[in-house]
Amino acid sequence: MKKCNCNQQQESCAVPSTQQIPVSDDAVLNDTTVSTPILKVPVVLVERSLQVVVETDISLDPPATEIKRVTKNVFLNQVKLIPVKFDQIGSTDYFEVTKAKLFISGFIRKNIEYSSDDCQGVLQDRIVEVPFSGFAEITANEFLSKPIIGISDSNKAYFLNDTNGEVPRLDKYFFQNSVKYNEQPYGELIGANFFELDFSPVTVEPQGEFGTIREKIVMDVFVKVLQVQQHRVGTLRIIPNLDTGLEC
Template identity: 30%
Template sequence: MKKNHSYGCGSSDKCPPLPKCDTAKSHTHFCDVGTPENTGGVEQTIILGDVPIQTLTEADIYLPSYATEIKQIRKNVYLTQCKAVPVIPEGFPETAPTSVKLYVEGYIHKNIQYVDDCEGYVKDYGVNVPFKCYSLVNTLPEIDWEFSNKNSNSNEIRELAKNGMGADRCSFGSFTFEFLNEPIKCKLLNASVTQMDILSDFDKWGRFDKITEKAEVNLLVRLTQRQLANGGGDQ
């Protein structure tokens, strides 16, 4: 029976561990350690670039009750996704990637304060307005990136059968490898929002409960990657 790790649809944004599998019996042997490489090098965080991003969004916001006037709207910008995927150039791996496909998603959290009459209490309503932007980013410094090959069919090892008429189905092997690339990380440095709010759905007393927002969202996102700098240097 498989164990329930409490990772259901939409239950967590974290990458869960693999399900626990059976463990095969193995024979442990001594290992052979080779000569260390990259001695004297320094691993440091490289700034690939501060990327300006602009996206447009339009949303219909429905207030929980009718209003006669908006007093103020407070806004904060949050990112829910920022993923940079290197674009593999011609001549790879001799030519390193210098471009990425950037996937950015987030939302504007709006705190709307309004009144429903000429006097009375100020009401408060919070709502999130999503936005997204997918784009190509060029002219970055060289990105450290390698492919892996984990499919045993690509570099398969086969031996001749005893009768010399084909492959031995009971003896086979493969050569696989995987490179663990340093991820490209994102950091939101600043954000600005320019918006127009259009009121509609008025009742006979001149009150409204619908706001159509047209917003321009400007972001400045920093892309970084841990890389090896030979010859030492500042960390």
């Protein structure tokens, strides 16, 4: 049998490295000029806290003896702003929205963790999606910036009969259409607060089982509605002035 060489050295854990050398660090000088560019950017129209109240019964299989934890998240499927009142902008065909209905819909995704009647059983998990929908009214003083919408129109001109000026021609028309394509307001989810009461709709004894849990949820969901608009802003235009070492 080959004897082990106990004096054999183990491989070193060290790895090669390179020491870094400091380099010079100077600020970049900038030239500034006054500028008033037109920017096309998302503009916040409104930020609102909407309260949603829902009640639901959720079945549990296997039945539960104790609810351990409930976690929640909100998902929005729809955030739509529907204008209902307008103010014309000057003599243009564009209008500022002064009143609107804000429609929202989505669901609350709930993860319910609970224990069954098994003394050493595994923790059970139940995932459900609770739908909700509703609307709120947005008035003029609640807009941070008013939405802008262009109105399309369609005109039709009629003609008299060429040989009989007392009757119209039904085979000759002139059409004029003006179509304006608007930026669609859209929503963003900011956050949500949940207030919830969970209980069995049927009274059970201690350590008793229940196969249904009733939930009453009050949710404050915070949403932001934006629209892409063009705005002229007063700024300072920044142009880097890089030192090339050349004398001009």
